[in-house]
Amino acid sequence: MDAKTYTAALGELRTLRDDIKKARAALAKLEAERARRIAALTAHDKAKAERIAPAAGLSLAEVVALVPALAPEVLSATAPPTPAPAPQEQEAAPEPAPAALEMDDAPGALAPALTPARAPAAQPAAAENPSAPPAAAPAATPAPAAPGRAATLPAPARRDGTRVLPSVPEGPEGDRWFTHTPNLASTHPNFTQQARSTVFLDAASGVLVHRDRTLQLALGSGSAGEILNVVFNAVPEGVERIYITGGDPWHRDAARHPYLKDAVAAWLNAPAPGWRTDTGRGKDRLAGHFVHPRHPVGRYQRTHSDESGAGGQHVELRSVGEWFDVDGAHPATVRDAFRLLWGVLRSHWPDAVVMGSPSQTGRDLWTRTIPARGQHADGYPVLSEELRGLFHATAGQGRTELITPPRVPEQLPALVEYDRTFAYAKHTWKSAVGTPRRVTATTFATWSQKEQVKALFGCGHWHVRVTVPDTWDHVGILPAPAPGDRAWHYPSTPGTTFTTWAGGPEVYTALTNPLTPWKIEILDGILFDDGKPLDDWSKKLKDCWARLAAQAAVHGDETQATAARLASRAVRAILLYGIGAFAQRPRTVTGTTPRTLERDVPADAEIIAFDDETITWQRPTGFARDPHAHPEWAAGIWSAARSALLSQRMREDDTFVGALHVPAASVVAFRTDALYLTAAHPWPYHGQPGDYLYKGHLTGPLPAPATEDDLLALRDAGRTALTTGSQ
Incomplete structure (x- = not known):
């Protein structure tokens, strides 16, 4: 393009700009005239926004925003209904509303007045017998509702720092x-869950319980590597899960770190001779450590193969506090609690397996209650990622x-x-x-x-x-x-x-x-x-909980009563954390990078800890394609x-x-x-x-x-x- 053509094009652009200005002015004039005519229609005593809206080419909400007096009865009524506003409260039609309204400014539909719950009678304090049933009290009349205001309220002033919640786009x-994610649904599993060989270890006393054996171990300084090597020397056939019942070894250097989470991350990521961080295998295994200030999960894999040449062993270090507070119980009592838990779950789910955490167990048990035939035999579809x-x-x-x-x-x-x-x-x-x-x-x-x-x-x-x-x-x-x-x-x-x-x-x-x-x-x-x-799943868990709680209340052996009480708490955790698992929070991945490779830390990662050799970081990964996200x-x-x-x-x-x-x-x-x-x-x-x-x-x-x-x-x-x- 030469200079002459460029100058001519600029002139044409200016002409187009002026035409747009004129068109916008004409449009504004037409919209103002439309608003005036809509307001004039209110002189008719039977004017209704439902008829005016299509004639004006507007939505019902836009008509009400222009002239609140045209709001449908359910929109302008209060609870209880109030008389029509006095003449001096009727205002002239406002200026035309902008094309897009902030949600705080948008007209809302007033929810109806509903029958109130019984008002509280004056109940006396009952310190002597707080569990006694109350005396019958007459229902009190609820106080009248405050007078309502027009549906198009001005937006309240936001205080500095207040979070503004998202809304659905118009x-x-x-x-x-408002749809489901394609090809993603919760369905009944077509496999049998495999149990994992498990031991229970008090990291403070060194007491290890494996099946019916109780061993006394010397854990050294209590590092992850020392715990793994000592346990595998004591149980040469190998284990896949180590529950820490006491001692919280991941807090051993808490005084050296500003935050407890930093101490946990340092403990999990410290060098462990003969072991490395597990990268995961199989659909039911998660990769990498889970850094939690009180209930972390360490996932490790042996760095060498066994005598047969098979791959290295995989093992999890977990806190039993995910399930319940042990209240100082011996590891053998904790083992008995898990045995009772497994037994009572099997009474409802013949293929039940106690997995590493209550949330995993809860979700796995729930999938086994999904109907194999009938209305939901195809499963429960997962919502769109936006919803x-x-x-x-x-x-x-x-x-x-x-x-x-x-x-x-x-x-x-x-x-x-x-x-x-x-x-x-x-x-x-x-x-x-x-x-x-x-x-x-x-x-x-x-x-x-x-x-x-x-x-x-x-x-x-x-x-x-x-x-x-x-x-x-x-x-x-x-x-x-x-x-x-x-x-x-x-x-x-x-x-x-x-x-x-x-x-x-x-x-x-x-x-x-x-x-x-x-x-x-x-x-x-x-x-x-x-x-x-969730009803079938919940009923079965409630039955398990009630049976274990009753056993704890009547058992003559205090140790077994404690085991039953802990098992009932575990059932509670299965339901509680199983429900939390449905929420499917966006995932955060934790990783480590050598200090010599600092440039390899992901650009969107947050550095959460570092020492002379290693950088520990975490970064969000958004929502996974989880078929059980609800x-x-x-x-x-x-x-x-x-x-x-x-x-x-x-x-x-x-x-x-x-x-x-x-x-x-x-x-x-x-x-x-x-x-x-x-x-x-x-x-x-x-x-x-x-x-x-x-x-x-x-x-x-x-x-x-x-x-x-x-x-x-x-x-x-x-x-x-x-x-x-x-x-």
Whole structure:
């Protein structure tokens, strides 16, 4: 292109620029005229957004954004319904809305008013007999809801550092998320799991238990290499798994490192003569070490072949703390616990094998309950990677919250702990199945109240705008992204508005709580069919747990009673961590590189430790093609468990329990499945999953805990006091 052509092309470009400006001005004028005419249509008393939207070439949400007065009745009604706004509250039509709205600005469909749970009666403290059933109390009338506001609320100001949760893209791009990953589904296994030869070692005392033998070993300094060589000298036939029952050798040099995880990484990656890091073999083996501050996994392989020329042996070093706290039990008792566990599992799964971790065992047992014929014989398809990522970012696990003065007294009259027994097992009776459906605000607004209630009570995950009632004076209900390093917090200040994602159980609780219904606006949602993919698995595990717990309670031999109690805890861990495994967090790979090859460290890796010879790093690898990834199941169970901490009906006793059924100032803390109060309450306990167990009681006055460590110290003292009767 010569200079003359270049100059002419620039002139044509300027002309095109001016034409675009004129076209945009004309379009803006037409859009303003369209907005004016839409507003003028409100003069007709039967004007409806549903008819105006197609005539204007807009969606229902866009019409409502232009003229809120045209909102459908379900969108503009409050709970309970309020009279039409006074004339002075009617405003002129706003400026045309931008083409793309921030989710906080987007119009939402107001969730309907629902029948509240029974309001809490004034329950007296029951320190003398906290397990006695409560006296019947009349249901109190819930306080009226705060007046509602228009559906198009302005976005609340975001505080610095607050995490903004992702949302589903608008239009066809977001609709494409609502599918399954091709050729990826959970199916019944077509193989028999192989058991691994296992030993139990107390690294502090050197006691090793292998089958029916107990040996005393000298472990030297307790390095991984020394442990492996000493164990294999004592058990020449070889083992494939070494459970460390005590001693925590990976913490031996903790004082030399700034973080416990650094000490663990250094211990795992230290030179081990005759051994190298296992690179994995077979579908059921994971490669490399797993660096965890308290329960690491070391995977090693011999560097030489045996006499037959076969490949080197593979072995795992694991903490038995993944399964349960041994409470100082002898390795032989731990072995007996695993024998009892294996035996009781075999009563339901004839091919059951106790694998290395409870999560692996739980998932393997679950796959063996997938129907071989019938509705789900083809398995359970895995969601699209986009939806799995959304669940990972927006579905938290347990509620952990410490409430401090002035919301609780500076001096507590007591600290009482209630812990929900085998809590997650209570919430596995219903889970999401089928192809997910997208429920936009527009769609939700067009449904009848019956359809809306059914959706909110079903298996769904909802993007909502929440407003705390002006009269609210209790703990928060719904999780919100927290500022700073915390993942979630629970806003409770009256009038606070925030946008979040929440599971159906929590949204339902916010609408039916016994005090005042919260204002919930549906912005978007993921809705599934109701199914029972976990019910058979959970029922079998609950039966195993109950049988082992009963055996522990009646066994005359204290050692065997301890073994049965540990085995029952292992069953609990199988279900708990099995559910966590469905969440399928993005994977992180840990690796090592010699200092002389520093340039070979992956560019996206984070250096987590180094010494004169080795660099230890980790890097995220995203979501694997895991056929058993079902974050929608884990999210639903976690949401239901958080909801039950607030309000749970005891059907057998016709009463409600939980934080919302006690005075607000008496709630001190939430900790996953536990609730800490300032007084005991006569809540019934039948030893069933989900029941509130009266677990600790420390009489005050006590200074209100200011940190988690303070709370844990008081908790431990309260458990001891209740056990010894000195509370």
